[in-house]
Amino acid sequence: SSSFSSSSSSSARVNLRRPMSFLPNPAPAGPKSVGLGLRRRIGGLGRDNRRCLASVAASANAVSSFDQSEIVPVNELSIVGIPDETGVYAMLDDSQTVRYIGITRKIASCVEMHAREVSDKAKFVKFAVVSQDATKEDLQGIWKDWMQSAIETTGGIPDGNAKGNTDWALKKKAVKPDLKLTPGKGLDQLNLSLDQLLQNAVNDFKVVAFVKGTREAPQCGFSHTVMTELSRQGVEFEVVNVLDEVYNPGVREKIKEMSDWPTIPQVYVNGEFVGGCDIVMEMAANGQLKDVLTA
Numbered sequence: 001s002s003s004f005s006s007s008s009s010s011s012a013r014v015n016l017r018r019p020m021s022f023l024p025n026p027a028p029a030g031p032k033s034v035g036l037g038l039r040r041r042i043g044g045l046g047r048d049n050r051r052c053l054a055s056v057a058a059s060a061n062a063v064s065s066f067d068q069s070e071i072v073p074v075n076e077l078s079i080v081g082i083p084d085e086t087g088v089y090a091m092l093d094d095s096q097t098v099r100y101i102g103i104t105r106k107i108a109s110c111v112e113m114h115a116r117e118v119s120d121k122a123k124f125v126k127f128a129v130v131s132q133d134a135t136k137e138d139l140q141g142i143w144k145d146w147m148q149s150a151i152e153t154t155g156g157i158p159d160g161n162a163k164g165n166t167d168w169a170l171k172k173k174a175v176k177p178d179l180k181l182t183p184g185k186g187l188d189q190l191n192l193s194l195d196q197l198l199q200n201a202v203n204d205f206k207v208v209a210f211v212k213g214t215r216e217a218p219q220c221g222f223s224h225t226v227m228t229e230l231s232r233q234g235v236e237f238e239v240v241n242v243l244d245e246v247y248n249p250g251v252r253e254k255i256k257e258m259s260d261w262p263t264i265p266q267v268y269v270n271g272e273f274v275g276g277c278d279i280v281m282e283m284a285a286n287g288q289l290k291d292v293l294t295a
Helices: 031-042 047-060 107-117 136-154 194-204 221-232 251-259 277-286 288-294
Strands: 005-007 087-092 098-104 124-129 178-180 207-211 238-241 266-269 272-275
Touching: 087 107, 087 136, 098 107, 098 136, 107 124, 107 221, 194 251, 207 221, 221 277, 251 266, 272 277, 277 288
Parallel strands: 178 238, 207 238
Antiparallel strands: 005 178, 087 098, 087 124, 207 266, 266 272
8 A cells, every 4th residue: 555654763152161050149250261261271281172272262252241142133933133053042022121041052943932932021032152062061151141141130030030930941842753655665565656656745745845864863964954944934844754765765866856856855835846955045035935835
């Protein structure tokens, strides 16, 4: 038989190290003193480690503090100008009162989720991007600085950070299973051709992304970029792993023939081929992707 099945197979940079307690200590060491301390420790290390720490120490003086970070408007439909990178962020309401300060590996994704789930309190954001190499302790140290500044500005801890407040807790969604085009017994056991299976897939589901890897574990940067953008657009989409030769045998090459497009990933909407990574991201930037996805 030939039926679809699914399975769960599934603006400154800094790198600081400081412990964190929920209530900040008065007058924590500023970025300059941290950088100086790092430079003092460089001398006794190997050459590669000295280079790494020297770079970290130099960047420590360029930390984007809470007061220095600009305020950016947000809404649940458009997260413009906010990078999906590691850093610290503060959510503000209509009166630009700080309601929550958080740390994350994906700033834009968190801000977008807050804008949907706590829309009345998430109208603006301040953020600072941090090195991808920053540890959890590094981020907590920066969070502590931001929290201290917010307390000095407002006179108290943001209500979203108060003990017992769960309004801002990010709800982890169940991962949608990837689409499997065959039962895994080989193409010769099917009643339909691979061309028909692919055509059925793009016709039966509104948005289908043919990618390398799975939804949870993409195996190429372009596939990750496309899936991240589709998620940010807030649409439901199916994922077909073209590297899965058990359940999707031959799909990697056949989908290229079908679309007359030489690379993966590929995105289909309403049965029509939209494009690969570059085209999808260009459409996202100019607003066309949203129109296509919601048509």
